[in-house]
Amino acid sequence: MLEQSDPSVHRVGMRKEVEKMASKLSRLPSGIPGLDSMMEGGFPFPSTNLVAGSAGTGKTTFALQFLSQGAKDGEQGLFFTTLSEPTQWMLRFVSGFEFIDKDTFGKEIQYVELGTFLRGERDPERILDFIEDHITEVMPQRIVIDPVTVLGELLEDNYRSFLYDLTTRLKNWQSTTILTGEVLPNQPYPVEVSYIVDGILVLSYEIAPEGGRRKYLEILKMRGTNHMTGKHLVDISVKGFTVQPGLR
Amino acid sequence: MSNLVRELGPHEGKKVLLTANYIYLNKVIVCLLKYLLFIKHMKGVYIAVDRPYTYTSRLLEKQGIPQEHLFYLDAVSKISSEKFKEAKNAEQLDGPFCSFVLEDAMARLTKSGGHCDDMNFVFLDNLTVMLSYMDEKCLYGFLGQFVIKLAKDGRMLTLTLVDKAAHPNVYTAAKKNCDIEIEIPGDWLRT
Amino acid sequence: MKKGLMDKPDRSHRGDGMESDDFVRIKSGIPGLDEMIEGGFPFPSTILVAGAAGTGKTTFCLQFLCEGAKNGEQGLFFTTLSEPTQWMLRFVSRFNFINKDFFGKEIKYVELGSLLQEGKDYKEVLDHIEEEITEVMPQRIVIDPITVIKDMIPPDKYRGFLYELTMRLKNWQSATILTGEVLPNEPYPVEVSYIVDCVLLMTYKESEEGARRKYLEVLKMRGTNHQSGKNLLDVSKEGLLVQAGLR
Numbered sequence: 001m002l003e004q005s006d007p008s009v010h011r012v013g014m015r016k017e018v019e020k021m022a023s024k025l026s027r028l029p030s031g032i033p034g035l036d037s038m039m040e041g042g043f044p045f046p047s048t049n050l051v052a053g054s055a056g057t058g059k060t061t062f063a064l065q066f067l068s069q070g071a072k073d074g075e076q077g078l079f080f081t082t083l084s085e086p087t088q089w090m091l092r093f094v095s096g097f098e099f100i101d102k103d104t105f106g107k108e109i110q111y112v113e114l115g116t117f118l119r120g121e122r123d124p125e126r127i128l129d130f131i132e133d134h135i136t137e138v139m140p141q142r143i144v145i146d147p148v149t150v151l152g153e154l155l156e157d158n159y160r161s162f163l164y165d166l167t168t169r170l171k172n173w174q175s176t177t178i179l180t181g182e183v184l185p186n187q188p189y190p191v192e193v194s195y196i197v198d199g200i201l202v203l204s205y206e207i208a209p210e211g212g213r214r215k216y217l218e219i220l221k222m223r224g225t226n227h228m229t230g231k232h233l234v235d236i237s238v239k240g241f242t243v244q245p246g247l248r
Numbered sequence: 249m250s251n252l253v254r255e256l257g258p259h260e261g262k263k264v265l266l267t268a269n270y271i272y273l274n275k276v277i278v279c280l281l282k283y284l285l286f287i288k289h290m291k292g293v294y295i296a297v298d299r300p301y302t303y304t305s306r307l308l309e310k311q312g313i314p315q316e317h318l319f320y321l322d323a324v325s326k327i328s329s330e331k332f333k334e335a336k337n338a339e340q341l342d343g344p345f346c347s348f349v350l351e352d353a354m355a356r357l358t359k360s361g362g363h364c365d366d367m368n369f370v371f372l373d374n375l376t377v378m379l380s381y382m383d384e385k386c387l388y389g390f391l392g393q394f395v396i397k398l399a400k401d402g403r404m405l406t407l408t409l410v411d412k413a414a415h416p417n418v419y420t421a422a423k424k425n426c427d428i429e430i431e432i433p434g435d436w437l438r439t
Numbered sequence: 440m441k442k443g444l445m446d447k448p449d450r451s452h453r454g455d456g457m458e459s460d461d462f463v464r465i466k467s468g469i470p471g472l473d474e475m476i477e478g479g480f481p482f483p484s485t486i487l488v489a490g491a492a493g494t495g496k497t498t499f500c501l502q503f504l505c506e507g508a509k510n511g512e513q514g515l516f517f518t519t520l521s522e523p524t525q526w527m528l529r530f531v532s533r534f535n536f537i538n539k540d541f542f543g544k545e546i547k548y549v550e551l552g553s554l555l556q557e558g559k560d561y562k563e564v565l566d567h568i569e570e571e572i573t574e575v576m577p578q579r580i581v582i583d584p585i586t587v588i589k590d591m592i593p594p595d596k597y598r599g600f601l602y603e604l605t606m607r608l609k610n611w612q613s614a615t616i617l618t619g620e621v622l623p624n625e626p627y628p629v630e631v632s633y634i635v636d637c638v639l640l641m642t643y644k645e646s647e648e649g650a651r652r653k654y655l656e657v658l659k660m661r662g663t664n665h666q667s668g669k670n671l672l673d674v675s676k677e678g679l680l681v682q683a684g685l686r
Contacts, residue, residue, distance in 0.1 A: 055632045056659035083602045084633060086329035088299075089609065092380045092462065093481075093636075093662040102383040106345035113329040119599055147633075153598050182633050185626055213667040270463045271482055271512065273612045274576040299610040310573035329606065376463075414463045438511025439545050 028142065028176050031069025031099070032062065034243035038219060038228040043176045044198060045141075047223070048167045050148075052181035052189040053203030057215065058236050059180040060090060061097070062203070063144040065240045066178055068099045070142040071108035078140040080114040080131065083150040084182075087111040099240045110138050114145070124155055124162040128169060135173050143170070148179040149190050160192055167196045189220065198223040204231070217243050263406045265426035267419065270376055270411035272437040277304060277373060278311050279437075280407070281318070284369055290405075291317035292369035293357065297344050298377045300325035302333050319364050321353055344381040347390035358404070367404065374409040375418050388421045462662065465578070465614045468506025469499065471681030475657060475666040480614050480637060484661070485605040487585075489619040489627035490641030495653060495672065495679055496618040497530065499641070500581040502678045503616055505537055508545035512578040515571055515613075519587045521552030536678045547575055561592050561600050565607065572611045580608060585617040586628055601634045627658070636661040642669065655681055 027042035036042045043049060053059050067077035081087055094100055105111070112134050114127075121127060135143065152159045170177050179197065181190040189202055199222040205215045216231035233244045268276045281304075284290045296304065301320035308315055320338040332340040339357075341349050357364040372394070378387055394406065408426070412419045423429060464479035473479050480486055488496050504514035518527070527548055531537045542548060549571055554564060572580070585601075592600050608615045617635065619628040632638050638658040643651050654669040666683075673680040 055638065081329065083598055086606065087327035088324055088329075089606075091327075092377070095380055096662075102345070102381065103386070105381060106343050111327055111343075113327060115329040115602065116331060119329075119603070150598055153595055156595065184629055207668050271465060271578045271612070278576070299612075303610050306569070307573050307576075310570070328610075411463060434511065439508075439513045 028075075029069055029073070031065045031067075031072075032241050032243060033239075034232075034245050035217070038232070038243065038245050039199075039222050040225050040227070044222070044224055045176050046171060046174050047198040048170055048177045048179065048196070049199035049201065049222075050179050050181050050189065050193050050197045051201045051203065052183050052193075054183050054185060057203035057205060058234070058241055059182075059203060060085075060146055061094070061236060062201075062241050063146050063178050063180055064094060064097075065099050067109050067142050067144060068101065068104070071101065071104040075108070075141040076138060077104075077109040077142040078134060078138050078144070079109060079111050080134075080143070080145045081111065082114050082145065082147060083118060084115075084147050086113055086115060096238060097240050098238055110134075110140075118151075118154060122154060124158045124165070127151070128162070128165055131166070132169055132173075135175075141175050143173075143175050143177040144180070145177070146180040147182050148193060149181045149183075152190070152192065163192060163196045194221075197221075199225075203234070262427040263425065264408075265419075265422050265429045266407060266409045266432060267412040267429065268409065268432040268437070269434055270374075270414055272432075272434065273298070273374070273409075274307060275437045276409065276432060278307060278313065279432075280371065281308060282311070282313050284371075285315070285317060286313055289317075290369050291364075291367040292371060292405075293319045293321055293354070293364050293367055295321045295323060295350065295354075295370065295372045296325075297323045297372070297381070298374055300328050300330050300332070301338055302330070304373070305333075317367075319357070319367065321350070321357070323350055344378070347382060347386055347393070351390070351393055369405040369407065371407045372409070374411075375422055376409070376411045376415055379415065379418060384417065387418065391422055391425045394425065466506055468502045468504075469655075469679050469681060471670070471683050472655070474683060475670070475681065476637075476660055477663050477665070481660075481662050482614050483609045483612050484614050484636040485608055485634070486614065486616045486637040486639065487619055487628065487631050487635045488616055488639045488641065489621055489631075491621045491643070494641035494643055495674060496641060497583055498534070498674070498679055499639075500583055500616050500618060501531065501534070501537060504546050504579055504581060505541065507579040508538070508541040512545070513575055514541075514546040514579040515575055515577040515581070516546055516548045517551050517568065517571075517580070517582045518548070519551050519555060519582065519584060521556065522550065524548050524550075533676070534678055535676045547571070547577075555588065555591055558591075561588065561596070564588070565600075565604060568604075569607065569611070572613070577613055580613045580615040581618070582615065583618040584620050585631060586620045589628075598630055598634075601631060605634050632659065635659075641672070655679075 026045055028045045029042045030036055051059050051062055067079060070077045081090060117130050151162065155162050179193060181193050183189060189200055194200055200220040202218045202220055205213050208214050215234040217234045218231045219227045228245055235242045284292060294304065301322040305315060318337065321341065322332065322338060323341045323344040325332045325340055326343045341353055356362055359365060408422060410419050410422055463482040465482040466479045467473055488499050490496050504516060507514050528542065531539065551564065554567060589597055617631065619631055621627055627638065627640055637660045640656045640658050643653045646652055653672040653674060655672045656669045657665045657667065671682045673682055
C-alpha cells in the first residue's frame with residue numbers, strides 16, 4: 001500500500017487535479033489586464049501561443065506576467081530561457097514590477113536555462129527530451145519558452161519538424177504555453193512558428209508625432225475563440241503590461 | 249590597499265559591512281581577498297550570488313592571489329546558463345532564491361568535521377544584487393541569521409558588501425547586523 | 440498586493456516598470472543623453488551604438504571612455520580593425536575633450552584586428568578579451584566595431600558567440616559599448632539588437648541646403664523609461680552633444 005507521502009501518489013493526485021481543472025476550465029486568465037475580455041476570458045487551456053515582437057516590445061514582461069498570474073492562482077509555471085538572456089540577468093531588470101512576487105522564484109515559477117543546453121547541443125530530439133524532462137518533473141500548467149526563434153538559427157532545416165514535434169509533445173502535457181518570437185523589423189511575426197500555434201499575438205510600436213512611443217497589441221489568431229481584431233493600445237508601467245481594448 | 253589593511257586590521261571575529269561603489273566591484277574583491285588570503289593567511293568561504301564563482305577565480309588567478317584556502321559556494325551559476333565548473337573547492341547550490349539553501353549549506357560546511365570547519369572568514373558577494381532574487385522581508389531575515397547560522401556562532405569574520413547609494417534600504421538593514429562598517433571610497437579604487 | 444517592508448514611493452507612468460533606485464547607472468559622457476535615459480546606462484550592461492560610417496560612433500565611444508577616465512574609472516578600447524595606436528591618437532587630437540595622457544593609463548587601447556585576421560577561433564578572441572579585462576579591471580569597455588566579427592564566424596554560431604560575449608562582459612562588471620556598422624538592407628544589426636540591453640541608432644540626413652544633420656535615437660534600453668524618437672546631435676571639437684527636444 002502506498003503511503004500518502006510517497007511522491008508518486010502525490011503526482012497522481014496532482015494529475016487528477018489538473019485533469020479536473022482542464023475539463024472544467026477551458027480558459028486560463030492571461031494576467032494581462034484588458035486582454036482577457038478580448039479573447040473570451042483568457043487563453044484556451046491547453047494551447048500553444050506565439051507572442052511576437054521586435055526588440056524592446058515587452059515579450060518577456062508579458063510572459064512573466066502570464067506566469068505570475070498562474071502562481072497567484074496556485075498553478076505551477078515553467079520558464080525556459082534560450083539564447084537571449086539567462087535568468088540571472090532577466091530577473092535584475094524586473095524587480096520593480098508590482099506583479100513580481102519573488103517568493104515564487106524557484107517554487108511556483110521555476111526557471112530553466114535551455115540556453116546552457118543549446119550551446120552544446122544541436123540534435124532536435126535531445127532538445128525536445130530536455131524540455132520534456134523538465135515538464136515531467138515540474139508538471140506546470142503554464143509554460144514559457146523565451147524566445148523560441150533562436151532555435152531556427154541553430155536547427156536550420158530541422159526547425160520546422162522540431163516545432164511540429166514540440167507542439168505535439170506540449171499538447172500531451174495539459175498546459176498553456178507561450179512561445180515568444182523575435183521578429184525582423186519588416187516582418188510581422190515568425191512565419192514558421194505561426195503555422196503550428198493555436199494563437200498569435202503581435203506586439204508592435206510606433207513613434208508618435210510628439211516623440212514618445214505608442215505600443216500596440218494585436219490578436220492575429222486564436223483558435224476556437226471569437227477574439228477582438230486590430231491593434232489596441234498597450235501601456236507598460238510599474239504595474240506591468242496592460243491593454244486598453246478599443247483604444248487605437 | 250594599505251588603507252584597507254589599516255581599517256580591517258584589528259577586526260577578526262567580527263561582522264563587517266563593506267560599502268563601496270558597485271562599479272568597482274572587481275577591485276574591491278581583489279583588494280579584500282589579497283588582504284585576507286595573501287597577507288593575513290586566513291582561510292575562508294566565498295559566497296557568490298552576483299556571478300558564477302569562476303569569474304572571481306579567474307580574476308584572482310590573473311592578479312596573482314592564491315586560492316587554495318578559499319572555498320566557493322556558488323549560489324547563482326544554476327540560473328546563469330554557464331556550466332558549473334566542478335572543483336574540489338567549489339559547490340553549486342540550487343539557486344539564489346531561497347536563503348535557507350544558503351544557510352543550510354553554510355551550517356553543513358562549517359560544522360565540526362565539515363569541509364570548511366577550519367575556516368575563519370566568510371565573504372558574501374554581494375548584498376546589492378540579492379534583491380533581484382528575493383524580496384525585502386526574506387533578505388532582511390537572512391541578514392539577521394547570517395552571522396548566527398552562517399558564521400559558526402560568530403566566531404568567523406563575516407563580511408558583506410553593499411552599494412549604499414544604490415540600495416539605501418538594504419544598507420540600513422545590513423548595518424543593524426554588523427559590528428563594523430567600512431566605507432571604501434572611490435579614491436582607494438581609482439586608477 | 441504584496442508590499443515590501445519599506446513602501447516604494449508611488450511612481451507615475453514609467454515605460455518599463457522600473458524604479459531608478461533599483462539598479463546602478465553609469466553616466467554616458469554625452470551631454471543631453473543621460474536626461475533621456477533616466478540618468479545613465481544601467482550597470483552592468485551591453486550597449487549597441489549602430490550607424491553608418493561617419494555618423495560619430497567612434498567619437499561616442501571615446502567620449503564615453505573619457506567620462507570615466509575623468510573620474511578615475513578604468514577604460515578598455517578594443518578595435519577589431521587593424522588600427523595601430525598612432526591612428527587612434529591622430530583621431531583623438533581632433534577633439535578638445537580628450538586628454539592624451541589618458542591613453543595607456545585610464546584608457547587602454549587594444550588592437551584585435553591582427554588576431555582576427557590570423558583566422559583564430561572566436562573562442563581565442565573571447566579569451567584574449569578576458570585576459571585584458573582581468574588584468575585591467577575596467578568599468579567601461581568599447582569594442583569597435585563588433586560587426587566585422589560576423590564575417591569570421593559561421594552564421595549558425597554567430598548568435599551563440601554574441602550571447603557568450605555579452606554575458607561574459609556583464610559578468611565582468613562593466614558597461615560595454617559595441618559599435619555596429621549598418622548595412623544598406625537593414626536599419627541596424629538585428630541579431631546584436633536582441634542580445635544587448637541598449638540600442639542607440641546614429642543617423643544623418645542631408646538638408647535642402649546640402650548640410651548634413653546628425654541624429655541620435657534610443658531604440659531600446661532595458662529597465663528604463665527612455666525617450667524615443669530622433670534627437671539632433673551637435674558635433675564639434677567638444678565632441679557630441681544631444682540637443683534634447685530638437686528633431
